[in-house]
Amino acid sequence: RNICDNRVGIQIEAPNLDLTPRNTSVAMVLDGVMRNFVFSLTLAATLHAQAPTAPVLQPRGVVNAFSQLPAPALVGQGGLIHINGINLAPPEGWKADSLPLPMQFGDPAIQVLINNRPSPIVEASPSRITAQVPLETPNGLVNLVVRRGDQSSRPVRLQIQNLAPALRSGNASGFGPAANDGSDGIMRLRASSLGPTDPRVPTGEAATELTTPRAAISVFVGGIQAEATAIYSTTRPGEFVLDVKTPEGAKNG
Numbered sequence: 001r002n003i004c005d006n007r008v009g010i011q012i013e014a015p016n017l018d019l020t021p022r023n024t025s026v027a028m029v030l031d032g033v034m035r036n037f038v039f040s041l042t043l044a045a046t047l048h049a050q051a052p053t054a055p056v057l058q059p060r061g062v063v064n065a066f067s068q069l070p071a072p073a074l075v076g077q078g079g080l081i082h083i084n085g086i087n088l089a090p091p092e093g094w095k096a097d098s099l100p101l102p103m104q105f106g107d108p109a110i111q112v113l114i115n116n117r118p119s120p121i122v123e124a125s126p127s128r129i130t131a132q133v134p135l136e137t138p139n140g141l142v143n144l145v146v147r148r149g150d151q152s153s154r155p156v157r158l159q160i161q162n163l164a165p166a167l168r169s170g171n172a173s174g175f176g177p178a179a180n181d182g183s184d185g186i187m188r189l190r191a192s193s194l195g196p197t198d199p200r201v202p203t204g205e206a207a208t209e210l211t212t213p214r215a216a217i218s219v220f221v222g223g224i225q226a227e228a229t230a231i232y233s234t235t236r237p238g239e240f241v242l243d244v245k246t247p248e249g250a251k252n253g
Contacts, residue, residue: 054151055110057085062144062158065130066166066192068174072157076164076193078135078203080238082128083112085153088146089124096122101132101204101237108149114158115142120204120237132238133160134203135196163215164193167242182243189242197232207232213240222250 060071061084067074068082075081094105101120104111112119112131115138122130129146139162143155168179168190182188194213201207211232219228219242227245 053087053148055085055087055146055148055153057083057144057146057153057156059156061085062156063174064164064166064193066168066174066190067164072141072159074159074161074164075133076195077133077137077139077160077162078195078197078238079133079164079166079193080122080130081133081158082130083144083146084128085146086127087148088129089126091126093125094123099204099206099237100202103204106148109147111147113145113147122237132204136203163195165191165217166193167191185246187244187246189244191230191240191242192238194230194240201232201237204237206237207234217242219244221247224249226250 063069063071063073063082063084064075065080065082073081089110090106096102096105101122103118103120105121105124110121110124110129112121112129114133117134117136119134120132122132124130137160139160141157142160143157145155146153169175170177170179172179178187178189180187180189194215194217196214197207197211198214199209199211201211213230213232217228217230219226221244224247226247228242230240230242233239233241
């Protein structure tokens with residue numbers, strides 16, 4: 001480097017320079033006279049730290065996407081889940097724009113694995129992924145991991161069973177009145193976790209014909225059993241359209 005004062009400039013070449021700050025003595029010949037110069041050598045280094053990219057899941061951050069009851073989540077086979085954490089997707093987020101739902105997205109690829117089985121992904125933001133539980137997932141406690149390239153989150157657990165019926169709320173929070181776009185005494189609700197269908201619709205796909213839950217569905221309004229039909233959605237994998245006739249004697253509110 002160059003070291004300059006009002007009298008002299010000195011050029012020092014140091015290809016193998018030790019970056020440790022210290023006092024350094026240099027002998028130079030000026031005008032035929034040996035003179036010693038002592039100067040303080042201090043180098044500043046700028047460190048560019050790369051932000052961590054490994055996905056991190058909240059310990060109790062996986063919930064049923066419709067009921068959103070506190071973890072451990074209870075979800076039916078084929079149901080929808082929210083996975084909450086950080087570093088789960090690029091800053092701009094992502095949303096599936098075709099069917100069947102993909103098992104991964106992005107570069108590096110982001111996956112949701114339930115007992116090491118890839119799960120279809122609906123949408124994602126840096127703090128949340130919405131995914132479908134594969135219909136093939138066995139009942140009981142299972143492990144869920146989010147993988148981003150060659151980095152994986154720590155596993156979290158959720159409870160799977162054949163059926164875990166849940167309705168979407170109007171404000172999508174899991175609380176309050178159900179989302180209802182029906183009329184003329186018919187409530188049109190949205191349900192999930194109603195289990196396998198007849199005919200069978202593969203994981204990640206929507207219905208292409210009239211498809212109903214394999215298990216019988218009973219609906220009660222204010223404690224009174226109501227007539228109801230559940231049809232698997234033709235546009236939203238993991239979701240059922242539930243039409244419920246308001247029974248006589250049901251109270252307002």
